[in-house]
Amino acid sequence: MRKVLSFVLVLSLVLGSFSMAFAATPTSGLSDIAGITNEEAIQVNYDLGIVTGNPDGTFLPEKAVNRAEFAAMITRALAIPDSALAGYTTTSFKDTTGYGWAVPYLAFCQSKGILLGDGAGNAMPGRTINTNEAVTIALRAIGYVANSSELVGVWPSNYVTKAQELGLYDDVAKVTNVDKANAAQIIYNTLTVQKVAVNSDGQTNSLWDNTAKTIPTTLLSSGLNCTSEKGVMGSDFGDDAIINVQKYTGQYGTAYLNSDDEVVAFISDCTGLVGTFKATADWKDAFNTTDADVDYSNNTTTAGIDYFNNGELVTSSAPTAAASTGTEYVLYADVSGKKINKIYSVMYWEVTEDDLVTAADLKDIDDDQSFMGVDFILDDDDEIDYNSFTLVGVASLDDIKADNVVYVYGDSDGIRKIEVGTATVEGVVKDFKGETKAFKIGDKSYKNAKEILNDLDNASNITDDEVGDTVKAYIDARGYIYSFDNIDDSANEVAYVEAKATTGIDRQVRLTLADGSSKVFSAKDSATFALLNEGTLISYGLNSKGEISNVSGTTTSGVAGSVTFSSVSVVKGLATTPNAVIASNVVVFTTDGIDDYGVTTIDKVNKNKEMTGNVQALFNKDGNKIIALLVDEDDAKASANDVYAVANDVYSTPNADGDKVQRAEGFANGASLNKLTDGTGYFVNGGLNPTYTSTTATFAGSIQLYKLELDANDVITKTTPVTDNGTDIDVVVATTLEDADGRNSVTDASDMYALASNVVVYEVNSDGDYKVFTGSFKQGDVVQLYNIDADDNDEYDIVILCRAGR
Known part of the structure; x- marks a missing residue:
């Protein structure tokens, strides 16, 4: 497949006899094209000046291209300068109002039969161009006018077929409309297609740059008036170049040169392979690629191979030494399948x-x-x-x-x-297959750069010792791991020190962790053990052996009766920080003051009332936010919102202490419910099963909404059936709807009921279970409505529903 690898900046020239002017400054890069399918095509067009970037360095590859913009691009691809376009100030197209900037491009393309319009005098400049239109315009630009004998059938199939044959659709997304990336790709694919001339009889003749008909005429050679030579970049040519040819060093292909014999473009005609030779005898041995791990047979000879060291030509006759196993080389070669037919150059890159x-x-x-x-x-x-x-x-x-x-x-x-x-990755090291092979960080495979690249001095390998550790790894430009930090060893977890061994087992502590579990750890040494003080909050980290290896954190406290939480983000009355800021991800530990510890959330801590127990706070490393708190469990029983639930299933089960309790499954406040109680008998009849029926009396008798109370550990401590109490709770017992306005309001035979904007609706299904309903109500639905703050508003917050016809 042909590859146009780079072009000079905007070349200011006109067709025919006009001379060229080359820009000597390098192109600046585009920040948002790296890694996309059309990256090379965009860069080529950008270097040539066919497409432009934005002042902020972006290209916006997904931005749509209209017909006026594509006409401008194809005109630039033909190297028509502004001086030539000055003669195209008007056009017969009738719809160019608002597109004055595009008139010269539209007029030029119209005059050359490149852009025809809709046949009614309209260019449709503002309409997004589609793929078939774009390839048609591109083919016309290189000579394929409508009467060409090679265009069979009617438009668009005649042009589409020819474009497919010539490769104009290569790497073009299979979408209807063209964005900037695909516009660049279509033009890129056209640049090296041989131009043609079509006579009045439709005979289509290929154009050549020489009488021997060995050098085809292309947009490159005709528009840019370049001469071409075959050879290896950096050996046969390359000292004099307008473009940056360093990235093509060693590649065999066609160089396009201006009248000063300066390289202005290069088309590669070789395959690059990166890897190692499998033996040291000579350069004929089989070659194994680094990334794909593919073996290539090698039938070449050493004669005529150019050998480069860090881009500098060492010899142009043959390498002076035998290949070294384990040394990575870049080969530019003639390759067919998995066979190397000829090596043009060998590149040895040694990191300085x-x-x-x-x-x-x-x-x-x-x-x-x-x-x-x-x-x-x-x-x-x-x-x-x-x-x-x-x-x-x-x-x-x-x-x-x-x-x-x-x-x-x-x-x-x-x-x-x-x-x-520029990339990093964080995750757990696993699936380690050896330092020279692959391992995973998270779910992605990596290799160590030090084992692959030549002469890295400061890189570090991930080894078997890191398996199970969480690391932050620094990735090089080729995707290999250069170095890493073991972040498991960082003090990035918080815990409460329940107890510390004083005799018997050496250096052990029991911690309450951020997930509420209790676990025994060993400190890695006596110095670390000394930092673990019983009854305190800590930040800690573990080494690869699971030992506590890092302890940090500054704590402060407040005595009972002096500390108040004014919100979830501010606590007042602590000893060293009167008004302390609480981190949004703070971990709140609870204690009964004796030997029971747990974890809750900050919204459960009582607000605007003095704490009945002592409070301890742990600050982050910057000392400006609280990242962990210890409060009395009696001070953490608030509810951020009242919890209202329906139960699909309630059954007996033991809790973590072996006590018989209940587990309730269903929904609470519109979300899934799966919680334990702290005893038995909390739900009416063990939880009523709703009846799937449109009979209002039966339906009303089978459903039940509960108000739940939860402790600091999210355990249900009380359930109260919700009924109409004549004050703050209003219940409309099962009624049949005669009308409904979506989820805004419902109407029965006597009244209309407004629904809250965040109304929660539970539907009773045919299995006799509740499920969350997100649709709209309709005539015939049976509903039971609950206004749980009736003293504040008249909107109903919760609805239990049986759909019409059931």
Whole structure:
């Protein structure tokens, strides 16, 4: 498959005899195209000036392209300069109002038969162009006018078929309308297609750049007036180039050169393989790729192979030494299937400097024109020559940030390549198959960079010792793990120290954890053990052996009667911080003051009333927010909202202490309910089973709504059947609806009832169970309505429903 790899910046020229002017400054990158299918196509079009970016450095690849915009792109692809477009100030298209900027492009394309309009005099400039229209315009631009004998059938099938044959749909998304990414891809696919000329009889003749008919005429050669040569970049040509050819060094292909013999574009005609030779005898041995782990047979000879070290040509006749097993090389070769027919070049990349970059390193770029101790190559103005090196992983040097993984590759002149890894991953290490093979962090597989790349000095390997640990790993530009931090060892968990062993078992403590469980741990050493004080809140971390290895945290306290929680985010009256801010993810531990500990949520802590027990608070490492609290369980019985529930099933079961209690399953406040009680007999008749019926009396007698009370551990301590009490609770007993306004209001034979905007509706289904109902009411539905704050408003908050006709 052809690959147009790069182009010069906007080339200011006109068709025919106009001369070219080349921009000598490098293109700046686009920040939002990395990794997408059309990245290369966009970059080529951007370098050529066919498409443009935005001032903020973005391209917006998913932005729709209208017909006027595509006409402008195809005109630029033909290298028509503004001076030539100056003659196209008017057009016969009738609908260009508001598109004055596009008139020259529309007029030019109309005059050349590239864009025809709707046949009624309209260009439809503002309508999003579809894929078939775009490939039609592209084909017309390279000569395929409507009477071509190679266009069989009627539009669009005639142009679609030809476009498919010529590869114009390659990597174009199978969608109707064209966005910027696909517009760039269609034009990219057209750039190297051979142009044609069609005579009046429809005869279609291919165009050639030479009389021998060996060099086809393309948009590149005709529009840019380039000459072409075959060879290896960096060996046969490359010293004089307008574009940055460093990233193509070693590749075999066609270079397009301007009249000054400067490379302005390059089309690769080889396959790149990254991996290792399987034996050391010579360069004919089988080759194994690093990432895909695929073996390629090798039938080449060493004669004529160009050998590069860090982008610098060492020899153009044959490598001077045998290949080394375990050394990674980049081969550019003629490959068919899994067979290497000919090696054009061997690239050996040896990392000169590697590290997690620092702010000081970044400062050196401007101050010393160096990076991580390696000098940049300078231009004639003693400024950094951006065409002298390749930047991988980021769009510009300004995008490199502290703690990015950076590899610098230098030759005798200076920096030739910089690879930047910007990603990190956090997760548990598992499925370890060996340092040189794969392991997983979370659910994704990785390999260690140190075991693959050549000469990394500062990288660290994830080993079998890290299995089970939670790590933060730093990923290089190729996706390998460069280094890592074991964050299990960080003090990022909170707990309450229940008890501390004083005799017998060495260095053991019992902690109440953030999930409410109680667990015994060992401290890794006596110094750590000394920091674990019984009866205190701590931040802690574990090492890979599961031992407490890090203890931190600053605590303060407040005595009973002096501490008040004014909200879920502020507590007043603590000893060292009178008005302390509470973190939104604070963990609240509870105690009975003796030996029972649990965990609740901050909304359950009593507000605007003095605490009856002592309070302890643990601050974060910055000392500005409370991340854990210890309160008396009697001070944590508030409800953030009243809880109203329906029960599908209530049955006996033992709790964690072995006591017989009940488990209730159903729904509460519109969400799933699955909670234990602290005893038995809390639900009427063990929980009524609703009856699936439209008979109002039977229905009313079978359903029941309960108000629940929960303790700090979310255990049900009381259930109260909800009935009309004549004051704050109003119940409309089962009634049949004659009308309904969605979920806004319902009407029976005598009254209309307004429903709350957040009304909760439970439907009784045919199995005799409640389920949450999200639809609208209709005539004939049987409903029972509950207004649970009737003294505050007249809206009904909860509805139990049996659908009409059941």
